Amino acid sequence: xxxxxxxxxxxxxxxxxxxxxxxxxxxxxxxxxxxxxxxxxxxxxxxxxxxxxxxxxxxxxxxxxxxxxxxxxxxxxxxxxxxxxxxxxxxxxxxxxxxxxxxxxxxxxxxxxxxxxxxxxxxxxxxx
Numbered sequence: 001x002x003x004x005x006x007x008x009x010x011x012x013x014x015x016x017x018x019x020x021x022x023x024x025x026x027x028x029x030x031x032x033x034x035x036x037x038x039x040x041x042x043x044x045x046x047x048x049x050x051x052x053x054x055x056x057x058x059x060x061x062x063x064x065x066x067x068x069x070x071x072x073x074x075x076x077x078x079x080x081x082x083x084x085x086x087x088x089x090x091x092x093x094x095x096x097x098x099x100x101x102x103x104x105x106x107x108x109x110x111x112x113x114x115x116x117x118x119x120x121x122x123x124x125x126x127x128x
Contacts, residue, residue: 009123010034010051014044014059014071015087020108024058027112033119040064041071048075054082056123059102061088072101083122 011033015021018039025037036051038044040063048054057075059068066074072084083103099105104122106115 008034009055010036010053011056011058011119012044012048012051012054013037014039014041014057014063014068016040016060016063020060024115027115028119030112031116031119041066041074044071045074045078048078048080052079054080056083056085056119058085058087058119061086061090069099069101076101083125085118085122 011028013021013024013028013035015024015037016039021037021039025035028035036047036054038047042065044057044059048057057072057080059071061068063071068086068088072086075084084101085104085106086099086102087106087108089108103125104118106118110118
């Protein structure tokens with residue numbers, strides 16, 4: 001993806017673990033993306049209301065309260081129809097109902113390169 005275009009892509013990150021959220025935000029920013037970082041589903045939905053130009057959501061599966069798939073359903077109920085990445089440490093234990101609606105699933109832990117590659121692949125599929 002053209003690095004000049006990355007800055008036009010706003011990513012909303014939903015991750016409850018502070019160290020993971022901080023590192024992931026830094027990785028995305030260093031790759032040239034604009035990032036709105038949140039710690040839970042409620043905050044994410046509020047931020048989406050303030051950032052309707054969000055082009056990609058990345059949601060952790062194991063959020064407190066509402067799990068990632070429920071948060072995605074609420075995004076869609078509010079009109080979000082863009083791509084969504086599910087970030088999970090649960091691996092292959094998730095069933096199709098839990099991953100429905102997500103464009104891509106990434107398993108933790110992952111390297112910065114694998115994470116950026118997954119984002120770029122997701123965005124290429126959506127814009128193709």
